[in-house]
Amino acid sequence: xxxxxxxxxxxxxxxxxxxxxxxxxxxxxxxxxxxxxxxxxxxxxxxxxxxxxxxxxxxxxxxxxxxxxxxxxxxxxxxxxxxxxxxxxxxxxxxxxxxxxxxxxxxxxxxxxxxxxxxxxxxxxxxxxxxxxxxxxxxxxxxxxxxxxxxxxxxxxxxxxxxxxxxxxxxxxxxxxxxxxxxxxxxxxxxxxxxxxxxxxxxxxxxxxxxxxxxxxxxxxxxxxxxxxxxxxxxxxxxxxxxxxxxxxxxxxxxxxxxxxxxxxxxxxxxxxxxxxxxxxxxxxxxxxxxxxxxxxxxxxxxxxxxxxxxxxxxxxxxxxxxxxxxxxxxxxxxxxxxxxxx
Amino acid sequence: xxxxxxxxxxxxxxxxxxxxxxxxxxxxxxxxxxxxxxxxxxxxxxxxxxxxxxxxxxxxxxxxxxxxxxxxxxxxxxxxxxxxxxxxxxxxxxxxxxxxxxxxxxxxxxxxxxxxxxxxxxxxxxxxxxxxxxxxxxxxxxxxxxxxxxxxxxxxxxxxxxxxxxxxxxxxxxxxx
Ligand SMILES: Cc1cc2nc3c(=O)[nH]c(=O)nc-3n(C[C@H](O)[C@H](O)[C@H](O)COP(=O)(O)OP(=O)(O)OC[C@H]3O[C@@H](n4cnc5c(N)ncnc54)[C@H](O)[C@@H]3O)c2cc1C
Ligand code: SF4
Ligand code: FES
Ligand code: FES
Numbered sequence: 001x002x003x004x005x006x007x008x009x010x011x012x013x014x015x016x017x018x019x020x021x022x023x024x025x026x027x028x029x030x031x032x033x034x035x036x037x038x039x040x041x042x043x044x045x046x047x048x049x050x051x052x053x054x055x056x057x058x059x060x061x062x063x064x065x066x067x068x069x070x071x072x073x074x075x076x077x078x079x080x081x082x083x084x085x086x087x088x089x090x091x092x093x094x095x096x097x098x099x100x101x102x103x104x105x106x107x108x109x110x111x112x113x114x115x116x117x118x119x120x121x122x123x124x125x126x127x128x129x130x131x132x133x134x135x136x137x138x139x140x141x142x143x144x145x146x147x148x149x150x151x152x153x154x155x156x157x158x159x160x161x162x163x164x165x166x167x168x169x170x171x172x173x174x175x176x177x178x179x180x181x182x183x184x185x186x187x188x189x190x191x192x193x194x195x196x197x198x199x200x201x202x203x204x205x206x207x208x209x210x211x212x213x214x215x216x217x218x219x220x221x222x223x224x225x226x227x228x229x230x231x232x233x234x235x236x237x238x239x240x241x242x243x244x245x246x247x248x249x250x251x252x253x254x255x256x257x258x259x260x261x262x263x264x265x266x267x268x269x270x271x272x273x274x275x276x277x278x279x280x281x282x283x284x285x286x287x288x289x290x291x292x293x294x295x296x297x298x299x300x301x302x303x304x305x306x307x308x309x310x311x312x313x314x315x316x317x318x319x320x321x322x323x324x325x326x327x328x329x330x331x332x333x334x335x336x337x338x339x340x341x342x343x
Numbered sequence: 344x345x346x347x348x349x350x351x352x353x354x355x356x357x358x359x360x361x362x363x364x365x366x367x368x369x370x371x372x373x374x375x376x377x378x379x380x381x382x383x384x385x386x387x388x389x390x391x392x393x394x395x396x397x398x399x400x401x402x403x404x405x406x407x408x409x410x411x412x413x414x415x416x417x418x419x420x421x422x423x424x425x426x427x428x429x430x431x432x433x434x435x436x437x438x439x440x441x442x443x444x445x446x447x448x449x450x451x452x453x454x455x456x457x458x459x460x461x462x463x464x465x466x467x468x469x470x471x472x473x474x475x476x477x478x479x480x481x482x483x484x485x486x487x488x489x490x491x492x493x494x495x496x497x498x499x500x501x502x503x504x505x506x507x508x509x510x511x512x513x514x515x516x517x518x519x520x
Binding site for chain 2: 001004008028030031039048050052076079080085086092097100102103105106235236237
């Protein structure tokens with residue numbers, strides 16, 4: 001690890017000031033990603049700004065509904081929070097599927113959003129990687145790509161974003177609140193992470209001297225159901241091959257009045273399945289409709305070599321999640337568990 | 344860069360000067376001489392370095408020691424006071440270890456896990472997020488998934504946890520320094 005100066009600022013303004021004074025300064029929260037990458041030589045901050053004791057560690061109800069989650073709320077605490085369990089089960093489920101209990105006791109809301117890709121070449125400083133060292137090349141192309149992209153990748157980088165929590169935040173239409181030298185700024189969670197393009201070293205739209213201070217959730221929709229499903233190589237403690245977060249509203253005639261779907265493990269950012277959502281809105285809930293929507297979304301998929309298996313896997317996962325949610329919303333009534341329809 | 348920090352480890356106060364790069368795990372083992380937590384992967388993947396910091400189980404290999412300044416750390420060694428802690432006793436009773444390398448981390452993890460379950464925290468396999476937590480074998484396995492055992496003593500580790508689960512809550516408290 002490279003030597004660094006350690007600072008523990010008193011308040012958020014002092015933290016932001018440290019970040020803007022030093023190009024090589026990085027915030028430290030739980031450390032579960034940053035310290036790991038410092039050990040590997042991937043992250044080499046000169047100044048480590050420990051923000052973990054700043055008082056951003058509560059979940060507070062917002063006036064008019066919704067909730068504000070402080071950036072330092074631990075992933076374990078957020079998953080177990082009564083308000084989150086009751087009103088935003090998709091978020092609890094996503095958090096509980098991530099990492100291990102010991103890591104969730106350290107990992108924070110802000111740190112989880114800013115965690116870097118798990119691309120093995122990114123983590124190995126002896127190999128070229130455009131994300132780690134712009135312009136050096138991409139070792140993953142033609143290499144080990146089981147965890148790589150299906151949507152939105154470029155010739156410069158084919159990595160995926162590993163966060164489960166971020167996928168849930170994308171279907172919740174959450175807002176990331178950032179504090180910079182010029183004050184606070186609000187960024188829709190769905191726009192927070194970026195596609196690689198020719199600048200894959202930038203994972204998010206956050207400026208280097210901005211601190212995430214909170215994530216805000218809009219009021220829950222009465223009668224809506226939501227969940228998160230993660231498919232992985234082992235039953236627990238593994239990153240997603242693919243994952244699906246979904247939110248569904250169905251009226252008494254079993255017509256879909258609201259639907260939001262986001263996919264993890266397939267792109268540089270949580271992938272909102274906008275085409276599938278559009279196709280389903282206003283239609284009667286049925287497995288055939290869900291299959292059609294999944295097919296429409298996946299028609300544009302361009303899986304990298306080695307990740308082709310994710311297309312049928314994601315198709316089945318989307319259908320299964322929507323079918324289960326529809327059954328939950330309608331108390332298990334018929335019409336929803338019918339035939340899958342065309343492929 | 345060096346910094347002076349204070350750590351309370353297994354009930355004893357330690358003032359140590361550490362390079363800022365030192366992890367909590369290395370501070371415990373190399374500076375304080377507490378060899379209870381083990382270094383396995385050093386990257387958060389195996390759980391053998393698990394300790395309790397301010398009563399919560401964490402991987403000590405991914406925490407910087409300077410960031411833990413003035414915190415209360417309990418290792419598996421510090422759990423026993425006069426006799427063995429009930430979790431340690433259950434590991435002995437059920438033959439829950441082979442080489443024993445992962446055991447201190449397993450033991451700390453069990454203590455933290457029982458606490459989390461006692462507070463009603465759900466897990467990935469909990470069907471109903473609002474229901475009371477019941478420590479079935481499936482729940483135990485999921486909640487212990489952060490601790491890998493290369494000797495694969497898993498069935499007996501689950502048996503040890505069952506034994507503690509089924510003991511009276513008063514016995515479970517055990518000795519905390
Ligand atoms: C073995 C292992 C398995 C894992 N499995 C999963 C998994 O299955 N799913 C999953 O989603 N995650 C998984 N993770 C990742 C884990 O969830 C993240 O490491 C964690 O959420 C990061 O949070 P942290 O507080 O520890 O961040 P840190 O490591 O402290 O920081 C991470 C990054 O965020 C920046 N940062 C931190 N706080 C802020 C802030 N407030 N504002 C701006 N920047 C900030 C840091 O500078 C750093 O770049 C796993 C990690 C490990 C080690
Ligand atoms: S996929 Fe992206 S992160 Fe992985 S080696 Fe290529 S450039 Fe680096
Ligand atoms: S040594 Fe810390 S988790 Fe493996
Ligand atoms: S007993 Fe040998 S590693 Fe677990």
